[in-house]
Amino acid sequence: MKGFVVSLILRTAATYMLPLLLLFSVFLLLGGHNEPGGGFVGGLTAASAFILYGLAFDVERAKVMLRVNLIRLVGVGLGLAALSGFFQILMGDPYLTSAWVTIPLPGLGELKLGTPLLFDIGVYLVVLSVSLIITMTLAEQ
């Protein structure tokens, strides 16, 4: 990233934007089943958060913030998505049939958890890590 002149405003903004954008991406991911959003756009949002940070400082520093090996994260994401399909197989249904459980939360109503959420988390991680791999590898050249 030599040759780019980075402004103080961008750096300051990026520092605050990173956690906010990440939070927003998780919001998109979790709310996606009922409102606009989902794993795909959530993953892209999270990726842009890190890319913004990388642009403002440098890629190395963004990587430190990430703390995880991106290639490994692709595997984890794919694994989660693929794994989510196996639960209902035990019940004799075809692969990727969704399974749901309802957990009552005293005072707050109830929480519905299902394998599609696990699947969506997998999508989120794959999209996040692949976008970052492509941009960061290009940026590092």
Next chain:
Amino acid sequence: MLVVGLLALVLAFAAPTIRRYAGSATGWILAAFPAGVFVWLCVLTPDIGAGEPWRFSQEWVPGLGIALSFHIDGLGLLFGMLISGIGALVLVYAQGYLGEHKDLGRFYTTLLLFMISMLGVVWADNIVSLFVFWELTSVTSYLLIGFDHHRDTARKSALQALLVTGIGGLALLAGLILMAIATGSMELSEIAARSDLLLEHPLLTPALLLVLLGAMTKSAQFPFHFWLPGAMEAPTPVSAYLHSSTMVKAGVYLLARMQPTLGDADLWTPLVGTVGAVTMVVGAWLAMRQVYLKLLLAYSTVSALGGMVMLIGFGGELGAKAAATFILAHALYKGALFLVAGSIDHAAHEKDVRKLSGLGRLMPLTAVGAMVAGLSMSGFMPLFGFISKELLLEAALETPAWAGLFGAASVIGAVGMVVVAIAVGVRPFMGSWKETPRKPHEGGPTLWLGPTILAALSLLFGVAPSLVQKVLLSPAASAIYGVPMEVKLSLWHGLTPALGLSVLAIAVGVGVFLMRPGFIRLTSLSDRVGAYGPARWYTWVFDGMNEIARVQTRVLQSGYLRAYLFIMIVTTVGLTGWMMLSSGALAAPTELTPVQLHEAGLLALVLLGALLAVRSKSSLGAVAALGVVGYGVALIYVLFGAPDLAMTQFAIETLTVVLFVFVFYHLPKFRILTSVLARTRDALVAISAGMLMAALVIMAVSQRPLHEPISAYFAEHSVSKGYGRNVVNVILVDFRSIDTLGEIVVLAVAGVGVYALLRLREPREGGSS
């Protein structure tokens, strides 16, 4: 059954571990599996003999009529016993033959997998099960031939065998499916019961030819015989097991299985009988001219397989009887001789029969086994081989047409057998010892047990054929013939023409053997003709395919992104546009809602962005303009109620611009290098692509759809079945999650690919990527 099958698979994959702990006892331990199968089959014999096949069925894909269904009738019993019985002996033998090899564990795994697949082939009733196991035998055979994968010839031969049998396998699949279409059943037993439907069906001839192609490639029939001698690159236990007694007989098995179904087709006898007879003669001729142990046996196996195919082609009671007997006799003596050949090579390190002599005193047990098996193969009384050869000659002489030709072919085949039998089974053990690279000595029991047991059986069944005729051969012959029948065997048939021919064949065979050096020299012309034979055709086809691949790669894969884009867009526009225009599906939309001002403004913005992107004088400007186009499209999504799409589009556009900036950082300064002509062409291509998409969109909104849109279903069931109000997301993660899974796999591969290309490349030389 399923549990046993799975346990067998576990055993196969545990073989390397077992070897680590059990050492030299591994072969014996693993042999327990086929031995158990053999005993189980013995228990089944009374039922099967009484015409009650053993059955098992497990649903697989019920919607398509695919099942894991098995039935063991007389034919399945005979083959099952050969596979399990000889399999047990070969597993033990391999321990002695390959005991020190570092990859013996892997060898055992593949051999056991092959054994399971082969049992699957001969027991499968469902055609898809049959095909799957059939292909598995090809694959495991490939792995076994290429066992010494560091040798180039081993790899080449393995590939050749795989390609030839693989092409046949595809033909077989097509043929079986045609038979299923004609009869309306996927089960072989049902298809056989409805053979009259098939015989009158217009698909009969293609089905017949395709099935025959599958069987003939597998059983190395002329002109596909060349892969079998090549397969001798495999370790000898493999040659003994796969390429003489079991796998190559899968084709014979298939023909025998089809005989009741297709045997009445007009083409059957002329085609199958003739191919078999020609193979028998060609195999015998080539066998007589070989000097290496395994090649002698390989070509004689080709000849014997030809004989079996010919007998099945004849059909009729005698043909079925002779075929069943020949299959058993051949497995016994050829299995033994192959193991003997391996033992000789193992002990003396010499493969050339001209240099082998006087081994009898050094390896007495192997010698006894070899001689008995050799005499059985030559057709001497009172061995089992004699009985089968008599039957073969009788059947050939009794054919309604061309009895003379078939008889002559059978005699030539018999002569070849005699020559090979003497060269491999008798001559090396006679006389005084000649110097060999290693002083031979008798191996351990693992090495002599197999050949002696098989040879002893050849003798036993010859003297007392009643031991096998009722329990084994009658049911097998009945299955081939399609109608229950009784097989009665005897050593002495009286002074028949067949006996005369048998004696003649032995006399000529001994004569040829005695004059073999002269015979080989005299017939050297055959080498020059053979150089243009089917093996050469294979090379031509193989090289031709590679050449086509190279040319089309050079033309299509130029490595220029613009060329790829050009080809893809022009092809798409051409084919889709042609389809649209020729079918007259294109029509102007009739009901249009009036355009609002802000919509028109948005469109103008997008168009302006596109124009700027094309005309821009700097790369950054072009990318920014493209970004405007992308954001404009996203705004259209917002206007027309697709918030999910819009969000994704915004994110993607942003990332794309960032990516472009990173890439441009490495690119030289933006300059226009193309001619005006090239740019005009590109503009035309781009405009045509845009027009095509516009036409498709108009069609999509104005035409009546071919099928009721499924979006209504998704919208209706999104909450009730997917528990989500965002239909798009429910479709992505639930209704069509397998598509999404596929997409993220592609994404992951692309990401890892980019990483690998950019990070793991050689240190950069001068320019950038």
